Amino acid sequence: xxxxxxxxxxxxxxxxxxxxxxxxxxxxxxxxxxxxxxxxxxxxxxxxxxxxxxxxxxxxxxxxxxxxxxxxxxxxxxxxxxxxxxxxxxxxxxxxxxxxxxxxxxxxxxxxxxx
Amino acid sequence: xxxxxxxxxxxxxxxxxxxxxxxxxxxxxxxxxxxxxxxxxxxxxxxxxxxxxxxxxxxxxxxxxxxxxxxxxxxxxxxxxxxxxxxxxxxxxxxxxxxxxxxxxxxxxxxx
Numbered sequence: 001x002x003x004x005x006x007x008x009x010x011x012x013x014x015x016x017x018x019x020x021x022x023x024x025x026x027x028x029x030x031x032x033x034x035x036x037x038x039x040x041x042x043x044x045x046x047x048x049x050x051x052x053x054x055x056x057x058x059x060x061x062x063x064x065x066x067x068x069x070x071x072x073x074x075x076x077x078x079x080x081x082x083x084x085x086x087x088x089x090x091x092x093x094x095x096x097x098x099x100x101x102x103x104x105x106x107x108x109x110x111x112x113x114x115x
Numbered sequence: 116x117x118x119x120x121x122x123x124x125x126x127x128x129x130x131x132x133x134x135x136x137x138x139x140x141x142x143x144x145x146x147x148x149x150x151x152x153x154x155x156x157x158x159x160x161x162x163x164x165x166x167x168x169x170x171x172x173x174x175x176x177x178x179x180x181x182x183x184x185x186x187x188x189x190x191x192x193x194x195x196x197x198x199x200x201x202x203x204x205x206x207x208x209x210x211x212x213x214x215x216x217x218x219x220x221x222x223x224x225x226x227x
Binding site: 043044090 | 148150156157158159160163171173205216217218219220221
């Protein structure tokens with residue numbers, strides 16, 4: 001069965017530091033992986049995706065993520081972090097078996113960037 | 116202008132009652148979805164529809180019934196409401212097999 005794990009419920013760091021949010025997945029086929037961000041009181045916004053090709057993908061707002069097949073991970077990175085990055089981040093796996101875009105989400109990581 | 120309209124934004128319901136959550140998308144997408152976000156669980160996929168037909172249902176309870184009166188509408192009827200149904204319900208849409216996937220702003224439901 002497919003699943004997504006985000007082991008860190010909360011991450012706190014100071015502005016200017018480098019951030020890395022962890023995500024691991026379990027899926028029997030080639031994964032389609034996504035990161036979404038949710039600001040307080042708002043809906044989810046797309047950040048980036050990995051479908052195939054280069055292991056490092058770049059997205060919006062200066063974020064990038066690295067796909068590592070060897071350890072089934074898709075960690076989100078940004079350097080330097082800015083206070084406006086404070087939000088909840090969700091890693092998601094698309095179930096490509098259905099033919100439609102059904103996503104399986106991790107529980108999310110709440111990021112706090114201290115100015 | 117919002118591309119996906121969800122109404123109402125907030126909803127309080129009494130246990131045992133029935134409510135309908137509205138979703139309309141103006142993106143010209145063929146597929147629409149419902150997700151649920153509760154405090155205890157990760158964002159959960161519930162339903163997917165394509166051209167007004169049910170494609171996938173991951174919701175165990177028949178109390179949740181999607182209704183698609185038009186191609187760009189996918190409402191969610193919930194009957195016999197329970198306090199555990201309290202959550203934010205997100206509607207989303209996309210083109211088939213296209214990752215231009217957009218979420219609505221959600222309906223926050225509280226069942227008392």
